Each structure stands twice: as C-alpha cells, then as structure tokens.
Amino acid sequence: MEKYLHLLSRGDKIGLTLIRLSIAIVFMWIGLLKFVPYEADSITPFVANSPLMSFFMNTRKTINSI
Missing domain, CATH: 1.20.5 (Single alpha-helices involved in coiled-coils or other helix-helix interfaces)
Structure with a gap:
C-alpha cells in the first residue's frame, strides 16, 4: 500500500x-515536415504572398514557374 x-x-x-x-x-x-518536398511545396504560396516573408523569394516569376 x-x-x-x-x-x-x-x-x-x-x-x-x-x-x-x-x-x-x-x-x-x-x-521535420518542413524538409519533406510535399510540405515545402504546399507552403510556397503562403511565403510568396506574405508581406513579411516575401523577401525570402527572389522573384515572383520563379514561383510561378514551379
């Protein structure tokens, strides 16, 4: 007891x-999901269109070509 x-x-x-x-x-x-291609591709539009995160992308043309 x-x-x-x-x-x-x-x-x-x-x-x-x-x-x-x-x-x-x-x-x-x-x-760890950030390193999986599926997850990285799905977050790309959010980063590209965010005013706070858009400086990570070179140009919008490279995003549209993906």
Whole structure:
C-alpha cells in the first residue's frame, strides 16, 4: 500500500514529464515536415504572398514557374 501511495505522490511529476515529452514530439514532427518536398511545396504560396516573408523569394516569376 505504501508503494502505491508513493507512486501516486509522484504522479504529478510523471504527468508533467509525459506532457513535455508529447509536446516535444509534436514540435519535432512539425519541424521535420518542413524538409519533406510535399510540405515545402504546399507552403510556397503562403511565403510568396506574405508581406513579411516575401523577401525570402527572389522573384515572383520563379514561383510561378514551379
């Protein structure tokens, strides 16, 4: 019984660690998708037409030719 109480008292630390781990996995998953051609091609129009991100593109002609 004492073991179970001790485990339950550490439950908040275990839960917090699991939440942090799951958030890290999701962020790594989203970050790694940026290197997949499908994801990179689908984000191109958003970057090309954004006033804040358009400086990353050379010209609009290169985007239209893709």
